[in-house]
Amino acid sequence: MTANKVLLCVGNSMMGDDGVGPLLAELCNQSPVESWLVLDGGSAPETETIRIRELQPSQLVIVDATEMGLNPGEIRRVDPDLIGEMMMMSTHSMPLNFLIDDLKDAVGEIVLVGVQPDIVGFCYPMTEAVKQAAETLHQRFQQGKRVDEFELLQPVEFPE
Numbered sequence: 001m002t003a004n005k006v007l008l009c010v011g012n013s014m015m016g017d018d019g020v021g022p023l024l025a026e027l028c029n030q031s032p033v034e035s036w037l038v039l040d041g042g043s044a045p046e047t048e049t050i051r052i053r054e055l056q057p058s059q060l061v062i063v064d065a066t067e068m069g070l071n072p073g074e075i076r077r078v079d080p081d082l083i084g085e086m087m088m089m090s091t092h093s094m095p096l097n098f099l100i101d102d103l104k105d106a107v108g109e110i111v112l113v114g115v116q117p118d119i120v121g122f123c124y125p126m127t128e129a130v131k132q133a134a135e136t137l138h139q140r141f142q143q144g145k146r147v148d149e150f151e152l153l154q155p156v157e158f159p160e
Helices: 016-030 045-055 096-103 128-142
Strands: 005-010 037-042 059-065 075-078 109-115
Touching: 005 016, 005 045, 016 037, 016 059, 016 128, 037 045, 045 096, 059 096, 075 128, 096 109, 109 128
Parallel strands: 005 037, 005 059, 059 109
Antiparallel strands: 075 109
């Protein structure tokens, strides 16, 4: 199977709002998104790297709960080159910047879409704001919205 665009949903559904990625994958399975191959990477998205390399998509969009200092449920594009510098929280077995660096030579464009979590903790339920964000993302992909239409997270400048 070939795929021009791949949506990699990342997160741990047992950790409250960190499950936004798997919820988005579930929504996409229930109501498929045209032109996108959806992969549920769970808490170990690196297990999908071989498949993504084989597909060599023109675009890879990674969706994950991302601590950005925003209101819960807010959605932003995050510059993949800034992930390591921003010290983003990660509940995954490998930080996303390592995954992205590993795939840069096999994918045309990589876009990280972050959803601001509220509560990330073992056995906590997902908050309504983050559930709504997953539904919003699903609708936007179904409507064929371009990923570059998502607002870009502006990095915080710290005084030296």
